[in-house]
Amino acid sequence: MAAISDIVGGGPARWRRRLSEELHGSALPFWMEHSVDREHGGYFNQLDRDGARLGDDKHVWLQGRQAWMLSKLFGAAGDERHLDAARISAAGTE
Numbered sequence: 001m002a003a004i005s006d007i008v009g010g011g012p013a014r015w016r017r018r019l020s021e022e023l024h025g026s027a028l029p030f031w032m033e034h035s036v037d038r039e040h041g042g043y044f045n046q047l048d049r050d051g052a053r054l055g056d057d058k059h060v061w062l063q064g065r066q067a068w069m070l071s072k073l074f075g076a077a078g079d080e081r082h083l084d085a086a087r088i089s090a091a092g093t094e
Helices: 004-008 011-034 060-077 080-091
Strands: none
Touching: 060 080
16 A cells, blocks of 8 residues: 555645645736736636636625735735735725
């Protein structure tokens, strides 16, 4: 029987690194470029793989999730771009 470390390939440190690379190298740049509604506030979540909007609805669960994630990233790394994008969520509630 194979050990779990053989199946997951490298243990928790490898997966932590891989997930961080995916977040910072792919997911976060995509969402920062395509999801943030700089005109009206909030975040779009009906996007295709290329970032084109498939609709203009903004679901409340995504508004909270993105504001929380961007705030958390700012707190961890101090990148002002994340704080600015997090503040955009408040603009959509006025």
